[in-house]
Amino acid sequence: MFGYYFKLGVRSLRRNPALTALMVITLAIGVAASVSTLTILHMMSNDPIPEKSARLFMPLIDPGSLDGYTEGEKPDDIQISYQDAMNVLKSGLGVRRTALYGVAAPVEPPRRELPPFTMGGLAPTRDFFAMFDVPFAYGQAWTAADEARGADVVVLSRPMADKLFGNVNPVGQRLKLMGFPFTVVGVTAKWQMLPRIYLLQGGSPYATGEEFFIPISTAVRHETQHNGGMSCAQDIGPGFAARLVSDCTWVTAWIETASSGDRGDLESWLQNYAVEQRKLGRLKRAAPTRVYDVQGWMEYTGVVGKDSKLQAWLAFGFLVLCLVNTVGLLLAKFSVRASEIGVRRALGASRSDIFRQFLTETVVVGLAGGVLGLLLALGALQLIGMTGKSMANLARMDWEMLGLTFVISVSAAMLAGLLPTWRACQVTPAIQLKSQ
Known part of the structure; x- marks a missing residue:
């Protein structure tokens, strides 16, 4: 009927x-x-990485001063200090760990018909690519040895590689970046995470994907300025080295675990780490440490x-x-x-x-x-x-x-x-x- x-x-x-x-x-x-x-x-x-969102965690450690601080208030900062990020990398937590910050760098194209311009990108550790399922069209991520010595290597996005070298495999080619010759070790395939939860500083969470990647160790060696916000509770003095040992927050860290049930281990390690750092005279606010998975991080930061x-x-x-x-x-x-x-x-x-x-x-x-x-x-x-x-x-x-x-x-x-x-x-x- x-x-x-x-x-x-x-x-x-x-x-x-x-x-x-x-x-x-x-x-x-x-x-x-x-x-x-x-x-x-x-x-x-939208959940940007549903197959892993319950296993990716963002640790937050508040290193701010006591000036103007009220116990229990929610901090506005969504980054951590460089030294805290490096300690997270050394912790051995989870199956992968990465620390990263946004960068912008001038590039001199190998094709003479193109004028110099500035690219926007990321300075992570090599685990970033596997952690966030970044596919490769050519080559691969830099090696652990490259990362350890801060080698001048770069991974390009596919659109940027085509723009700089044409529709060819550019792996092994040289590229003058930040005034230094960098070797192309990889080209990512089409990849764009929406929202861009891995780095919510330095642009919209829904902006176009990264144009290039260099090791964070390389970026630090060249004293590459960050592309994004930085919060400092006090004057740290001149020089890039002063920033590295300061409590200024300008770096992001992520940890991937084998299962969502490992969250408790992360929280316990972070609490113990905070206690140790307070004994060294840091983390004077004694604010509780926090760990967020992807969905919790999106809610906390108010992505929507x-x-x-x-x-x-x-x-x-x-x-x-x-x-x-x-x-x-x-x-x-x-x-x-x-x-x-x-x-x-x-x-x-x-x-x-x-x-x-x-x-x-x-x-x-x-x-x-x-x-x-x-x-x-x-x-x-x-x-x-x-x-x-x-x-x-x-x-x-x-x-x-x-x-x-x-x-x-x-x-x-x-x-x-x-x-x-x-x-x-x-x-x-x-x-x-x-x-x-």
């Missing part, structure tokens, strides 16, 4: 084209507004802002307003068919039959509104993506959101059709037959 009612629903769309078009457009606008906003929120709150959540609620409020209008239009559409309902009831159709028929018609309206709403949502996302590179990375609809578009549209149409359908079922056959 559903197929028969569906055909009736399709035919009913042509009975009053103007009213039908108004219903479909009203529903489509509400669906497009809610889906486009929800798509942005979905991409913002309150404004984005408010916009999503407003969009759904607009959808409700569209539903109210759709209810009125459906009432008008069904009310003129009272005589038809009366005849069907007189011929033996039950109220449940009438209910199913008219509710199926609202499903047809919902499907039509879903198709139009999807097109409008895609157009809206295109316009949003034109506002900047970060938004372009977010304004993309995946299969999950594509399916949700039709679920929202059909569900909204059925919800809007409940009252009109119930009213249609209340038609008295005798009254309608006498009026004919």
Whole structure:
């Protein structure tokens, strides 16, 4: 019977084209507004590495001074000091550990037709690539020996490698970076983590991926300045070496464990480490150490802002307003068919039959509104993506959101059709037959 009612629903769309078009457009606008906003929120709150998110941990250690500090207050800093990061690397915790900071470096392209320019990248340890599942198109990460001696080696992103060397394998080629000759040891394949949880300093969490990678030991040896924020509780004096031994926070550390159950071991080690450091005169605030997994880190740092959540609620409020209008239009559409309902009831159709028929018609309206709403949502996302590179990375609809578009549209149409359908079922056959 559903197929028969569906055909009736399709035919009913042509009975009053103007009213039908108004219903479909009203529903489509509400669906497009809610889906486009929800798509942005979905991409913002997306788990960037679901297969590992429960096994990747970010340790936070507060080395700030006591000046202006209130016990128990939440610190704003989301980085740690260089010496704390190096101690995390030496701890042997987990199966992989990395320390990193953002860098920007001038490059002299080997292709003479290109002028010098500045690249944005990252200075991590070699474990970073395996930890965050970075794929390689050519070559591989630098070796442990390269990292130990701070060798001048670089891993390029595929777009940057193509720009600098053309569409060839550049592994083994030389590149003048920061005024020094660097050897290309690898080229990453297409890779971009959204949000960019591994480093939330130095740009948007949804910005374009890194253009190059150099060992953190190399960056420190060349005294490469960080590209991002730094918090210092006191004057540390001039020179890069002073920064390395200071309590300024400008480095990020991550630990990968074999299972999520190893979190307790990390927390215990971090607490014991804090006690030892206080004996050495550091960590004067005696603030508790913290360990966050990926989802906890996103929540703690507020990757998805309150404004984005408010916009999503407003969009759904607009959808409700569209539903109210759709209810009125459906009432008008069904009310003129009272005589038809009366005849069907007189011929033996039950109220449940009438209910199913008219509710199926609202499903047809919902499907039509879903198709139009999807097109409008895609157009809206295109316009949003034109506002900047970060938004372009977010304004993309995946299969999950594509399916949700039709679920929202059909569900909204059925919800809007409940009252009109119930009213249609209340038609008295005798009254309608006498009026004919």
